[in-house]
Amino acid sequence: MADVSSATHGDLRLTRITKTYGDFTAVNDLSLTIPEGSFFALLGPSGCGKTTTLRMIAGLEEPTVGSIHLGATDITTKRPYQRPINTVFQNYALFPHLTIFENIAFGLRRRGIKDVTADVNKVLDLVELPHLAQRKPTQLSGGQQQRIALARAIVNRPALLLLDEPLGALDLKLRRQMQIELKWIQREVGLTFVHVTHDQEEAMTMADTIAVMNEGEIEQMGSPADLYDNPGTAFVANFLGQSNLIKGRIEGTDGDNLVVDLFGQKISMPKNRSHAVDKSMYAGIRPEKFRISLVGTPTRGNTLTGGRIEDVSYIGVSTQYQVLMPWGQEVMVFEQNDDGVPPFDKGDEVVISWEPNFTFALRGDDDVEAGLEVNPEELDEE
Amino acid sequence: MSNILNKVKLPYLLLLPGFLFLFTFFILPIVNLAQTSTQTPIAGGDTGQYEQTLQFSNYITAFTENKEQFARSFVFALCATILALAIAYPLAYAIAFKAGKLKNFLLVLVVAPFFVSFLLRTIAWKQILGEEGFVVPTLRNIGIIGQSTTLTSTSFAVVMGMTYNFLPFMTLPLYASLERIDPRTMEASGDLYANGITTFRKVTLPLSMPGVVAGTLLTFIPAAGDYVNAAILGSPNTKMIGNVIESRYFKIVDYPTAAALSFTLMAAILILVTLYIRKAGTEELV
Amino acid sequence: MNKQKDATIPTIPAKARLSRWFGRNLIRIYAVFGFTYLFIPVLYTFAFSFNDSGKSNLIWKGFTLDNWKNPCGAPEVCAALGNSIKIGLLATVFSTILGTMIAFAIGRYAFKGRSSSNLLIFLPMATPEIVLGASLLSLFLVFHINPGFWPTVIAHVMFCISFVVVTVKARIASLDPRLEQAAMDLYANELETFRRVTLPLVAPGIAGAALLAFSLSFDDFIITNFNSGTLKTFPEFVYTSAARGIPAQANVIGSAMFILALLIVIAGQFVGRRVKVSK
Numbered sequence: 001m002a003d004v005s006s007a008t009h010g011d012l013r014l015t016r017i018t019k020t021y022g023d024f025t026a027v028n029d030l031s032l033t034i035p036e037g038s039f040f041a042l043l044g045p046s047g048c049g050k051t052t053t054l055r056m057i058a059g060l061e062e063p064t065v066g067s068i069h070l071g072a073t074d075i076t077t078k079r080p081y082q083r084p085i086n087t088v089f090q091n092y093a094l095f096p097h098l099t100i101f102e103n104i105a106f107g108l109r110r111r112g113i114k115d116v117t118a119d120v121n122k123v124l125d126l127v128e129l130p131h132l133a134q135r136k137p138t139q140l141s142g143g144q145q146q147r148i149a150l151a152r153a154i155v156n157r158p159a160l161l162l163l164d165e166p167l168g169a170l171d172l173k174l175r176r177q178m179q180i181e182l183k184w185i186q187r188e189v190g191l192t193f194v195h196v197t198h199d200q201e202e203a204m205t206m207a208d209t210i211a212v213m214n215e216g217e218i219e220q221m222g223s224p225a226d227l228y229d230n231p232g233t234a235f236v237a238n239f240l241g242q243s244n245l246i247k248g249r250i251e252g253t254d255g256d257n258l259v260v261d262l263f264g265q266k267i268s269m270p271k272n273r274s275h276a277v278d279k280s281m282y283a284g285i286r287p288e289k290f291r292i293s294l295v296g297t298p299t300r301g302n303t304l305t306g307g308r309i310e311d312v313s314y315i316g317v318s319t320q321y322q323v324l325m326p327w328g329q330e331v332m333v334f335e336q337n338d339d340g341v342p343p344f345d346k347g348d349e350v351v352i353s354w355e356p357n358f359t360f361a362l363r364g365d366d367d368v369e370a371g372l373e374v375n376p377e378e379l380d381e382e
Numbered sequence: 383m384s385n386i387l388n389k390v391k392l393p394y395l396l397l398l399p400g401f402l403f404l405f406t407f408f409i410l411p412i413v414n415l416a417q418t419s420t421q422t423p424i425a426g427g428d429t430g431q432y433e434q435t436l437q438f439s440n441y442i443t444a445f446t447e448n449k450e451q452f453a454r455s456f457v458f459a460l461c462a463t464i465l466a467l468a469i470a471y472p473l474a475y476a477i478a479f480k481a482g483k484l485k486n487f488l489l490v491l492v493v494a495p496f497f498v499s500f501l502l503r504t505i506a507w508k509q510i511l512g513e514e515g516f517v518v519p520t521l522r523n524i525g526i527i528g529q530s531t532t533l534t535s536t537s538f539a540v541v542m543g544m545t546y547n548f549l550p551f552m553t554l555p556l557y558a559s560l561e562r563i564d565p566r567t568m569e570a571s572g573d574l575y576a577n578g579i580t581t582f583r584k585v586t587l588p589l590s591m592p593g594v595v596a597g598t599l600l601t602f603i604p605a606a607g608d609y610v611n612a613a614i615l616g617s618p619n620t621k622m623i624g625n626v627i628e629s630r631y632f633k634i635v636d637y638p639t640a641a642a643l644s645f646t647l648m649a650a651i652l653i654l655v656t657l658y659i660r661k662a663g664t665e666e667l668v
Numbered sequence: 669m670n671k672q673k674d675a676t677i678p679t680i681p682a683k684a685r686l687s688r689w690f691g692r693n694l695i696r697i698y699a700v701f702g703f704t705y706l707f708i709p710v711l712y713t714f715a716f717s718f719n720d721s722g723k724s725n726l727i728w729k730g731f732t733l734d735n736w737k738n739p740c741g742a743p744e745v746c747a748a749l750g751n752s753i754k755i756g757l758l759a760t761v762f763s764t765i766l767g768t769m770i771a772f773a774i775g776r777y778a779f780k781g782r783s784s785s786n787l788l789i790f791l792p793m794a795t796p797e798i799v800l801g802a803s804l805l806s807l808f809l810v811f812h813i814n815p816g817f818w819p820t821v822i823a824h825v826m827f828c829i830s831f832v833v834v835t836v837k838a839r840i841a842s843l844d845p846r847l848e849q850a851a852m853d854l855y856a857n858e859l860e861t862f863r864r865v866t867l868p869l870v871a872p873g874i875a876g877a878a879l880l881a882f883s884l885s886f887d888d889f890i891i892t893n894f895n896s897g898t899l900k901t902f903p904e905f906v907y908t909s910a911a912r913g914i915p916a917q918a919n920v921i922g923s924a925m926f927i928l929a930l931l932i933v934i935a936g937q938f939v940g941r942r943v944k945v946s947k
Contacts, residue, residue, distance in 0.1 A: 079852065079857070091844075094850075095850070095851075096847075107855050110856045153853075156854070393779045397785065399766055399769065400770040400829060400833075401785075407825075408791070408800075410807060411807040412799075415799070415802065415803040476702075480695055488703075491703060494930055494933075495709070497887075497929040498709070499886075500887050501906040501907050501910075502709075502713050502919065503710065505910055506708075507709055509712070509726060546709075549706065606796060607890075608798075624796075624798045644798065647798075651796065
């Protein structure tokens, strides 16, 4: 019988976790606290170490260095079956030789619970698949298997539920539907969810807190809004949504604001939104925050002149413009089509402006390309 | 408990009983055979008593006295292997690609004759091909063979018997290899202007080579050492090396010669097989 | 609705259709011939099991069911069959157990000496039966052990182990390791995981290996001939009575084994298929 103390609960705390395989470092000195009851996402590209971190929490891998605590209990060396933690695997890993009912009951039985019927039926109702109880996994569709895998984990009421890219194999529409359902189930059942994904939209939709990982380390952690509005590194700025990063110099201060020079043009931004360490920096503005106006029209906030529209893409909801600035950089602008026809054409001489409070600043030595490249080979994660 | 069954030690524990068994009943006998092969009969002693004299000339004597049988064994085995390949390949191909739902059933049918004792099958062939069977009189009537030609007690019958008996050993590895080929690669070949025969030559055959290698090995090796087919379907003129070894053990009691012959056979097979594998380039056999 | 009737729909000329059919089905036709060839001696054996032959079953004398009604009528037939079955069962049990353990060790763990282990398993399969049989006999003689029942069992276990290892190893290789991880994630410790997940999923491979081992043991002649001494197994009985005349009862037994084995395999297929049918 498995030794699982149902009294073990609380925040999950990873302290200085490192995992190496030979001379390859998958996770590098990572520390993290996941609050009880939250929906937490580990977001990052293929190979960033998020799945390895998840598996260490589950107990399927052991950290090379560091410790893991659940509440007051040190679980670092505990075997998976000794932890009150359950996983929803990427390819579901349903037991092909057992019925759906027995799959779900598996964990309960191992813990010595005799009468499993009530619990199993309750969770089958939760995922709306009570009629499949006697089928075998191979007889179910992908979406159904995914929900059964979830049910199999939830029925054990674990202190922590881990989800390893569970929606990866589903088609787009089903994926969107499941994102909403998972969020709802998490609120309903009140468990702590840790969700690993490379899809930033998915993370932002579902999670209360996101940790963005890159090459074995956490780049930044916070609520989706925090991360989106005020990214601290180019990687986060480029990985989450899209950003325009313009090289500049901090010239001076003006009360709570910084005065910044961008290729000869002056703008201002709040001091507390700058992550620069010296005078050199990159000014970051999200494309939807820009406003385009024709030369001569009055503008509000920061203004950059000398732009020329190089490309217009009509997307339906919005129109995307590529604006060539005098210093040779093409800047992206998204304008909502909330009043009919896109007002600008290719070749128009324009001016772009935005609210200063939307500016963020990154270190001048940051890699502007980080988080941008989508390697086609990386799209098929294992 | 899991601390006791340390992950490092577990595989060795699992291997121990089986390997101990194989060591005692496979390795040791072969070593013993080696040392028997250099013994000589004790002068003035009973039949079956020998002393170790490291008489390596036993090998030379054994080989020169029986080189005809050695040669015949390898020729027969080679013929049987080639024939078996020719017969089994299209059969395996048909099952792998043209059988649809009947695939598993047909595989069973390939192996099923196995369950009728191979002795019974071989003797059945002897009677079918013999004077009282229907094959010989029919062929005589048609005029394909002369009135005095018989099919049994001939090299032809021996090779025929060997080919037949080893057919499943050739078919199954071929099938396994062919089955793994993605039929879309063959479609792609057609899409790129290759006709049926060219597709076979350039795509199917190369991709099925692991099966061909495995099948030919599993056929040639036992065939070279076989003596039953020669005993039942052949005559004293078609004796294979296996027959010689058998008689040295049971009829003329001469263990050193028998041992020397066994080793020579094994060595010859090992050399041929190693050369063959090197040329065919397969790494994973097991 | 005004619909103009189609003008002539072009048809493929009969000659071309015939040659296309041939091209697609040539190999199927060949397969039919191939299977017929495979079954000729089987049918012959089956037919002659009904021969009213007396002692020598060479010429067709008349149809009778007597042989089937009295399969043990000829002397030694059933004794030989009994020996074959006893030896077969013992050899199957031991070789399956030893072979499965080896298969798990090699197939699951990376350890020093893994490739040498693979080689050791491969060697018996690559050695001619006559060498295996003769060397074992020599060893027994050195230790003054007479050939007989147990030496034969030992010999059979020896050559079956390799086949068991190969079969079970293939099945283990196709097992998704994440299923066992899922089991541990769901509170099953190592032993429970093995019992409830690993073993049931590998079981078909082990069953197949056992069936293979029994078939190889039952049908073995050469190795048995060297190590059985005065004891006769069924193949040995057939071989030695070939000179005197094989009684038709031997044909009965051969045919019966064939039908029995065929039924077992087909039944096994049905059991496996029933699960998928209810999709």
